[in-house]
Amino acid sequence: MVSFGKLPKYHGDPIAEELAKTLNSWPSLNYYITGCKYVFMPWKFNGCYTFFVIDHGKKHVIFIYFTPTQDWCKHMPYKRFAEAIIMASKKYKIAYNKKRSGWAQDIFKWEHTIRSGVPIDLKGVNTSYFVLQAMVMWGNDIRMEFDRDAKILRRNFVSDLLSYEDNSCLYVIPANIQQRLINIAKKD
Numbered sequence: 746m747v748s749f750g751k752l753p754k755y756h757g758d759p760i761a762e763e764l765a766k767t768l769n770s771w772p773s774l775n776y777y778i779t780g781c782k783y784v785f786m787p788w789k790f791n792g793c794y795t796f797f798v799i800d801h802g803k804k805h806v807i808f809i810y811f812t813p814t815q816d817w818c819k820h821m822p823y824k825r826f827a828e829a830i831i832m833a834s835k836k837y838k839i840a841y842n843k844k845r846s847g848w849a850q851d852i853f854k855w856e857h858t859i860r861s862g863v864p865i866d867l868k869g870v871n872t873s874y875f876v877l878q879a880m881v882m883w884g885n886d887i888r889m890e891f892d893r894d895a896k897i898l899r900r901n902f903v904s905d906l907l908s909y910e911d912n913s914c915l916y917v918i919p920a921n922i923q924q925r926l927i928n929i930a931k932k933d
Contacts, residue, residue, distance in 0.1 A: 795829065804855040807859075811864060811865060
């Protein structure tokens with residue numbers, strides 16, 4: 746719906762109704778958005794992806810950003826997120842209010858933290874895959890360990906993509922290749 750992996754020229758800015766639909770578009774997961782403790786929100790700005798973790802219990806927003814801090818905001822690191830926070834806050838409030846009528850929280854006013862210890866992608870080419878890694882690792886009570894080696898990143902991405910159980914093309918992958926993908930995944 747929001748075309749997370751597509752180039753910007755191929756996807757538009759979703760309207761509130763589209764965002765609200767995403768809050769209940771995962772029927773196989775059997776959950777209610779209003780009962781979720783965390784909401785993961787990948788967001789693209791300045792040409793790279795960042796990852797917002799919205800914690801409803803603690804009223805806290807955590808930013809995970811994979812590119813270096815620019816010189817213009819080194820004195821105040823949150824400055825680089827100001828525009829994204831305002832935009833995300835407005836859209837999230839509208840979408841969430843569609844599911845929980847009367848909800849008037851403003852995540853812009855909540856506590857904000859920039860997560861440290863994340864890999865820095867100097868070229869900005871792997872930020873979307875780092876976001877996917879962060880989503881998988883979140884809440885495992887272990888330190889987030891990111892693969893930083895480009896060869897391992899590419900191998901893991903391709904094997905994850907090809908071995909994904911809901912991959913509609915999985916049936917055309919020969920059995921020996923499927924087994925090889927399983928073996929690669931087990932090595933990690």
